[in-house]
Amino acid sequence: MKGVGEVKPVRSSLNIRRRNIWTGWSFILLSVVMIFIFYFYPMLQALIMSFQTGTGSNLEFTGLSNYQRLFDDNMFITAVTNTFIYLLVQVPVMILLALFISVLLNDSKLKFKGFFRTAIFLPCVTSLVAYSVVFKYLFAGDGLVNTLLLKLQLIDAPIGWITDPFWAKITIIIAITWRWTGYNMIFYLSALQNIDVSIYEAARIDGASAPRQFFGITVPLLKPIILFTSITSTIGTLQLFDEVMNITKGGPGNATLTISQYIYNLSFKYSADFGYAATVSYSIVIMIVLLSFLQFKVAGDKNG
Template sequence: MPGVLPDATARGAVQNARLPGASRPSRRKINHRYLLFLAPALVLFAVFQAYPIVRSLILSFQSREGGELAWVGFRQYERLIGDPNFWLALGNTLIILVIQVPLMLLIALVVASALRSSYVKLKTGFRLIYFLPAVTALLAYAIVFRALLNGDSGVANQIIGMFGVEPINWLGDPFWARVSLISAVTWRWMGYNMVIMLAGMSSIDPSVREAATMDGANAGQTFRYITVPLLKPVILFCVVTSTIGTLQMFDEPYILTQGGPAGATLTIVLYLYRTAFKSLDFGYASAIAWVLVIIVMIIALIQMRLLRDKDDE
């Protein structure tokens, strides 16, 4: 047919044709435009994230001697091995981690499953109530728990006193101080994880549960053999993020117990803070920080290895 190019090659030639003097669009200029938009975020990241990370790593190999920083190699890390306060703080943190994270996630999983039940009314209100602690101001949250756990006139002791139980020194006894800390952290972050699990449950195809019900599975069996396995990626996410958060715990022990009594609630980040900003030993504090980073990475990798699906191996 006259006027029509016979093949794709000819059509491509016409499309690639350029008028005299016309220039090809500069890919390099387009990339520069993208960088202009990214520049503010890149500058903020470099100044407030990348530089402090690199600087702390360098600082962990240095020590202040005679008013000046001197290179000491791995001496700061060797100092950690013989530091009883470091091992006390690490042990306290791991004890809280082993108890608090499974307890919090189990409660979050049960509550999320209950809120999907048809027997529960006002679901939106309950979701809001459970999530509110996660966005509560830290100061208000600490004041509330100090009032609840006051050894003399606290609400908690008044409640157990109604049942004839002797008052408990919640924040002054090593055992109960840990219990109080675990309870406070669980109360604050349970709703956050519940919302994540609730979103994961909403993405499960209802026909899967219906098929299990038609096969004779009750609610408990459906939850155990259908909901939990399909929710495993979400549970893994909650486990890893909660573990990292607990290993970095600082606010609660700092405000509620100051690491006491007798160091029972001294966490590794609280010890890092004391070393850096009270003892002004920034090199040793940087070494503690990098050891914590390594511990977090190891525990997260172990959790991901244990909880990931066998089909992914």
């Protein structure tokens, strides 16, 4: 009879555990369903669509023809080249600038730190379209930037910030650096404030200079955050659209065209080729996976 009495508490605890599981699922079930409907289902449909060709909704399966078309598409190659120029130039500049600013703002002797932090972070909460339009007018031929440079006698003639292929790329790089530097700075600043001050004090006692403290203490301790911001910045740059669309519209002569803008053109500007547009979209996914894996390996992350 003693054994029978021991079964009841076990069954009771199992029932309570099951009830708790179902209660937990009842709280998140709606969110899970919505995420599946609005995130995973469209992704799956886009993957299926990438194997189809046709105009508008008249699509038919053609296997890997869309993926083979990528390698012969000069416009796609141009968009990829432009996007990787932004990636290779802007992301390192932004990461280093954000790291440098965060170290300055972490100085306990600095006054008005709250003001400077807010001022530098503020651009990343502004409207993408609004700030892009502002940059378009600032860097116009008769815009404020050229006017100031002419008055300071730094240039003899207005620079074609938007009309020249080289300077148009520089304008886009300046715009996205201005917007996202403060975003990355917040991550570094938060991590810096979690580093024990005694580590720096011990380094100073041992005679370590400020640069040596930076490269010997700050950078190694911020390695996970640097990796995180590098990956997120890479993803954001590969998906770059708003700035190019609103400032240069991909011009002049597709000199600033990005992959995301090319997807938009395929879907809504040219004849609606949704199948090939989906293929180009998944090329971004492949690039993100490969570059993220590469960054994990370069950083020496064992989880990569």
